[in-house]
Amino acid sequence: MKNPNLKWIYLCALSVIWGSSFILIKKSLLGLTAFQLGALRTIITGLLLIGFGFNTLKTMPKSKWKWLLLSGLLGSFIPAFFFAIAETEIDSAVASILNSLVPLNTILMGFAIFKITSTKRQILGVIVGFIGTALLILKGSALNPNQNYYYAGFVILSTIMYAANVNIIKRYLQEVKPLAIAAGSYIFILFPAIIVLLCSDFFTSATLNNPELISALFYITVLSVFGTAIAKVVFFKLVQLSTPVFASSVTYIMPIVALIWGIIDGETFSLLQGLAALLILAGVYLSHKTK
Secondary structure (H helix, E strand, O other): OOOOOHHHHHHHHHHHHHHHHHHHHHHHOOOOOHHHHHHHHHHHHHHHHHHHHHHHHOOOOHHHHHHHHHHHHHHHHHHHHHHHHHOOOOOHHHHHHHHHHHHHHHHHHHHHOOOOOOOHHHHHHHHHHHHHHHHHHHHHHHHOOOOOHHHHHHHHHHHHHHHHHHHHHHHHOOOOOHHHHHHHHHHHHHHHHHHHHHOOOOOOHHHHOOOOHHHHHHHHHHHHHHHHHHHHHHHHHHHHHOOHHHHHOHHHHHHHHHHHHHHHOOOOOOHHHHHHHHHHHHHHHHHHOOO
């Protein structure tokens, strides 16, 4: 018998892990370019997942491979670069806040493309959470008027890809083991990432002699192992245990974790942001409650 609280445990764990990912990206960019970061993140994660999950792929039905390819591209490869590019201009907390668009896009895409129904209460939950997110964005932009918000578009595009990935997993990969989904999707994107790294000037003296490189490699390794590899498996399991909307609601709690890291890193946190955080949590509750 399934533990009804298990999905909440997964949700909270993922929120902490992924909420911390944005500050790790920010720190990694001190010694790496956005393309080097995205490539290394994909390579390290891919080697781990394929190494541990290769045996799970031997019995993978041929009909599933095309969905694993799409899952790899939309859920991992492209966003890894887009988020790194975005954080060259906007704060890590802002990137996390914008990432809260995922549940809204999940509902819209699930209904329009994948024919997955959502209840009125779930829709209300997403709206409430989105209002909280909007308040956080407005306050953040007021506190940081010099940031280039055009780069926020990379995050927004990533949220659309994440939403598509959630629906693909729920509709076409429901019966596939989470580790198999993660490993299978990275088989397609590992070698393209290696090519990107080779073309990114990573092995030049300018990069290798950068005094920030060692610390950047440490941050990207932590990000890859915990924020990507382990979290991917847990996330795929969460999608299978719950609904696409509930699973994507992890992005509502992530900004709170990211803001805490921002305070530790010297960023400010206002009362309005605290109230917005409470709205976000209310949105998570409403989007989960179906009756």
